[in-house]
Amino acid sequence: MKITLDADKCCAAGQCVLVAPEVFDQRDEDGIVVLLDAEPPAGQHDAVREAAAICPAAVIEVHE
Amino acid sequence: MTIPTAPAPAPLPVQPPTGCPFDPPAAFDALRTEQPISKISLPDGSWAWLATRYHDIRAILGDTRFSSDTTLHGYPLSGMTGGGNTQNRGFIRRDPPEHTRLRRMVTREFMVKRVEALRPEIQRITDELCDAMERDGGPVDLVEALALPVPSLVISLLLGVPYDDHEVFQRLTGTLLSRTVADEEREAARIELRDYLDRLVTAKEAAPGDDILGRLITEQQQTGEITHDEVAAFAALLLIAGHETTANMIGLSALTLMRDPESAERLRRDPGLIRGAVEELLRFHSIIRNGPRRVATTDIEIDGHLIRAGEGVVAAVPSANRDEAVFPDADRLDITRPNAQHHVAFGYGIHQCLGQALARVELQVVLATLLRRFPAMRPAVPVDEIPFRTDMAIYGCHALPVTW
Ligand code: HEM
Numbered sequence A: 001m002k003i004t005l006d007a008d009k010c011c012a013a014g015q016c017v018l019v020a021p022e023v024f025d026q027r028d029e030d031g032i033v034v035l036l037d038a039e040p041p042a043g044q045h046d047a048v049r050e051a052a053a054i055c056p057a058a059v060i061e062v063h064e
Numbered sequence B: 001m002t003i004p005t006a007p008a009p010a011p012l013p014v015q016p017p018t019g020c021p022f023d024p025p026a027a028f029d030a031l032r033t034e035q036p037i038s039k040i041s042l043p044d045g046s047w048a049w050l051a052t053r054y055h056d057i058r059a060i061l062g063d064t065r066f067s068s069d070t071t072l073h074g075y076p077l078s079g080m081t082g083g084g085n086t087q088n089r090g091f092i093r094r095d096p097p098e099h100t101r102l103r104r105m106v107t108r109e110f111m112v113k114r115v116e117a118l119r120p121e122i123q124r125i126t127d128e129l130c131d132a133m134e135r136d137g138g139p140v141d142l143v144e145a146l147a148l149p150v151p152s153l154v155i156s157l158l159l160g161v162p163y164d165d166h167e168v169f170q171r172l173t174g175t176l177l178s179r180t181v182a183d184e185e186r187e188a189a190r191i192e193l194r195d196y197l198d199r200l201v202t203a204k205e206a207a208p209g210d211d212i213l214g215r216l217i218t219e220q221q222q223t224g225e226i227t228h229d230e231v232a233a234f235a236a237l238l239l240i241a242g243h244e245t246t247a248n249m250i251g252l253s254a255l256t257l258m259r260d261p262e263s264a265e266r267l268r269r270d271p272g273l274i275r276g277a278v279e280e281l282l283r284f285h286s287i288i289r290n291g292p293r294r295v296a297t298t299d300i301e302i303d304g305h306l307i308r309a310g311e312g313v314v315a316a317v318p319s320a321n322r323d324e325a326v327f328p329d330a331d332r333l334d335i336t337r338p339n340a341q342h343h344v345a346f347g348y349g350i351h352q353c354l355g356q357a358l359a360r361v362e363l364q365v366v367l368a369t370l371l372r373r374f375p376a377m378r379p380a381v382p383v384d385e386i387p388f389r390t391d392m393a394i395y396g397c398h399a400l401p402v403t404w
């Protein structure tokens, strides 16, 4: 799995951080998403898919 | 032969089914299956589209060609509370790029880790209010004793309202949201609060503190990005958007758990379930009852319906959150529902609730504390005597007498 972000669209609501805190974080200055792990291990895949599904701004793209 | 004319649209459904104060208006169920994009009439004789399916509502709220600008012709305002005041309307009623620019000035304040760091303070505020309830003994009105003060105290902490002013601040915000005060008194409180926030910003300009207003002043106002009035408008927006909403979710959720001893017991045994339970309660109650609302800025097709530029849309989140296509057995409260967090109770798209992380922590702390400290809490009146807010844009209980 590979993750890419379109962070310009991020509205910093933090849903991704709630469901996959090991993969996503928020920048201190403005809460915009940052990727902690662009190729997370299998154990994280479900959480990442969930984050992509609930992200309100279609920021997270998952390539499998 | 005459061509049958379509029946005149009915108004937005607001009344819950008889005897089920926790369910959204029954009319939504039929609309979702038979007429997912329908028309509603507004009191001034105009009309708007009503979307009731989950996927359509995500499509609308996720599409910035649907505008949040209340000053645009066609935005559904008639008969809806909120949005009438077009001056200083705050970023909630604007579109990109203005919306993005303004929202990003405060997003850092509400990010997950910042809010998590506040958890002990939110717990302290909750504990102090619970101590007072214990001291005074029941019955009390839970709305007045806990549901309203928690978000008011939390936001005053974030904004940097000085401790000595908390009482005034709480009195004013309480009056503003009370249904039992006269209109003149409420209007007077609105003006007093506006003047108070104005003075607060002036005081902060002289001595900016380590709080939202202080940071807006040093980082955005002093660099010329925003004005004094805009800082005050930020304060008003954060207060208004976060107070009544959170308070009503606290009241409704507490009542729901009092009436569902099995879920309450599971939560007491396994406090880790509270996060998921709060998501499910948000889905189940969907307290925003007249929107979010938008106006199309160009012709857009949704689910086979052409919505023309200048036509208004009401996205019925209470209906989306009961859509069986997404939430099986949607009318059942299931505190371990696997996809509860897919709810759109906080909206969807770029306007999705800025304060959602904060609202979640407030709800988690308050509900867990009530379950732990008041395991025998119950309504002090029969449920059909509890005044539900069927008359308000934000659903909940006007008052919730409880005892323990
Ligand atoms: C359970 C409690 C809450 C609920 C159900 C709720 C619901 C919502 C919804 C549905 C929206 C989207 C409006 C739209 O799309 O037009 C929204 C936006 C907003 N909420 Fe909340 N909210 C809650 C708590 C809070 C809190 C605690 C705060 C902050 C202190 C807050 C601040 C805001 C702000 C500033 C916006 C505007 C965001 C924007 O337009 O970009 N809310 N809220």
Ligand code: SF4
Binding pocket: A009, A010, A011, A012, A013, A014, A015, A016, A017, A024, A031, A032, A033, A054, A055, A056, A057, A058, A059, A060
């Ligand atoms: S869920 Fe989406 S919009 Fe929200 S912080 Fe994560 S990437 Fe940004």
